[in-house]
Amino acid sequence: MSGSTDGLRAWLLQRISAVYLAGFVIYLLLHFYLHPQPDYPAWRAWVAQPLVAIAFAGFILALLVHGWVGLRDVVLDYVHHLGLRMLTLTLIAFLLIGCGFWAVRVLILVSL
Amino acid sequence: MKFTIYRFNPETDPSPRIQEFFLDDDVLDREMMLLDALLLLKAQDETLTFRRSCGEGVCGSDGMNVNGRNLLACITPLFSLKTPVDIRPMPGLPVVRDLIIDMxxxxxxxxxxxxxxxxxxxxxxxxxxxxxxxxxxxxxxxxxxxxxxxxxxxxxxxxxxxxxxxxxxxxxxxxxxxxxxxxxxxxxxxxxxxxxxxxxxxxxxxxxxxxxxxxxxxxxxxxxxxxxxxxxx
The missing domain is CATH 1.10.1060.10 (Alpha-helical ferredoxin)
Structure with a gap:
């Protein structure tokens, strides 16, 4: 089966990340419904808890992975010129990685 | 009954066109399949070209796009279709002639x-x-x-x-x-x-x-x- 994983891996990651994203969003909605955050400091204190911060980090990772597979699918479907395809994929990768670093920075700053 | 049918001969036509066809109600009957109507139209204009063989949904020759949907003409009741019946070749493959595509x-x-x-x-x-x-x-x-x-x-x-x-x-x-x-x-x-x-x-x-x-x-x-x-x- 080696070598057959590239298409399968992306497809599996898309599904696994989707499950996490859906679960986390439901958790967030429930949490905010049951424990409304009165103000920014309260929200900040909540996010700064290690478990919540880790869950958020997982959310960001899942979002980036899911976004990558989805956008990659769009590019593979529609962009047929090889050079253009590589360029588009590279730009998307940089954009997503940039977003990832930015989000991690926010999480670290909030947790300090 | 009115039909609008895609006509194209890549060897002679600069571009495809849509041709209108009509069948009198007295030549139609309730049991007819779309393929029967096409055969009547071919009798009117013998340049109209399409594939067909068994006529009972077994050979798979007469696939075509009718009113925007791919189907087999031989097992599609004529009166199940909205008029005018718009018939085109199946999309996504090169046209050889009219409703015939290169498979x-x-x-x-x-x-x-x-x-x-x-x-x-x-x-x-x-x-x-x-x-x-x-x-x-x-x-x-x-x-x-x-x-x-x-x-x-x-x-x-x-x-x-x-x-x-x-x-x-x-x-x-x-x-x-x-x-x-x-x-x-x-x-x-x-x-x-x-x-x-x-x-x-x-x-x-x-x-x-x-x-x-x-x-x-x-x-x-x-x-x-x-x-x-x-x-x-």
Whole structure:
């Protein structure tokens, strides 16, 4: 089966990340419904808890992975010129990685 | 009854055109299939060109796009169609003439999945036996007549006809993966590797929607993915 994983891996990651994203969003909605955050400091204190911060980090990772597979699918479907395809994929990768670093920075700053 | 039919001869026409046809009500009857009407129209204008053979939904020759939907003319009741009946060749493949498309690409994809039993055991005296339960797994798979209605209605096929194998070929791939007598599972799955051949399918489900034999290539593709996951974890 080696070598057959590239298409399968992306497809599996898309599904696994989707499950996490859906679960986390439901958790967030429930949490905010049951424990409304009165103000920014309260929200900040909540996010700064290690478990919540880790869950958020997982959310960001899942979002980036899911976004990558989805956008990659769009590019593979529609962009047929090889050079253009590589360029588009590279730009998307940089954009997503940039977003990832930015989000991690926010999480670290909030947790300090 | 009014018909608007796509006419194109790539050798002489600069571009395709839509021609209007009419059939008097007195030549029509309730039992007629669309193919019967087309034969009457061909009697009016013998340059109108389409494929047909068995006339009963078995050979898969007369696939065409009618009112925006791929179907077999011979098993489509004429009076089930909204008028004017708009008839075009199936989309996504080059037109040879009028309603006839060049199916080469479609057959290449079919050949690419090795659509035959692979069994390395010595040939038995009589036949390779299969339990009724195992045989049942092939129901809904072996009935495909390769008319091309599914693949030519699949957007993933339109976008990547040279790389994505399309629903018809993938249904046949699963037909042999699901066969208890077939021994080439690993080779078949390895052959479907990569992001294109199988994984361009985004479960759009046009294939199962249009299949004139009521088959479900989307489900077959899902089963292939399932098997891949099982084998790789």
């Amino acid at each position: 080469q690409q479609f057959y290449r994809q079919y050949r690419a999945v090795d659509p035959y039993l692979v069994n390395k055991d010595p040939e038995p005296e009589v036949e390779r036996l299969q339990s009724p339960a195992d045989r049942e797994k092939l129901d809904g798979l072996y009935e495909c007549i390769l008319c091309g209605c599914c693949s030519t209605s699949c957007p993933s096929f339109w976008w990547n006809p040279d790389k994505f194998l399309g629903p018809a070929a993938l249904l046949q791939s699963w037909r042999f993966l699901a066969d208890s007598r077939d021994q080439a599972t690993d080779e078949r799955l390895a052959n479907l590797a990569g992001p294109f051949k199988l994984f361009r399918c985004h479960t759009i489900m046009n294939c199962m929607e249009v299949c004139p034999k009521g088959l479900n290539p989307t489900r077959a593709i899902g089963r292939i993915k399932e098997l891949m996951v099982k084998r790789s974890i």
